[in-house]
Amino acid sequence: MKEIVENAKKHFEELVKEQLERVEQMKKAGDWTNYSSLEPxxxxxxxxDGIGPFIxxxxxxxxxFLLKDEANSGKVxxxxxxxxTIEN
Structure with a gap:
């Protein structure tokens, strides 16, 4: 059991590192969209398809629900x- 947990921790650590590196690369790209200036x-x-429509x-x-104020004001x-679908 301990080995399984350790393997999972290592795997998760690698995923987090990869994603943090990806974020840093995106920050360096410099072509960010300023969403605060977009309307709507x-x-x-x-x-x-499949389970997609349900989810x-x-x-x-x-x-x-989370963005109801923004949607009501026309911001979103x-x-x-x-x-x-992925096929088309």
Missing amino acids: IIIGIVSG TKHAHAILE EFRVIEGL
């Missing part, structure tokens, strides 16, 4: 993109 911010909702439906509801807009 458009969030595309893509359900895909996306709930994720969309959570986003709408949700657009559902129907029929899009």
Whole structure:
């Protein structure tokens, strides 16, 4: 059991390091979008297929709840993109 936990910790450590390196590379790119100056911010909702529509439906509801003030003020807009899957 201890070996399993240690292996998991090592794996997680590598994942975190990789992602932190990726963030640093993105910071150096310098072509950041200033989302505070965009209006509206458009969030595309893509359900895909399989279990995707079920998950996306709930994720969309959570986003709408969390961003309800921004959506009501027109700062954020949700657009559902129907029929899009990884195959097309």
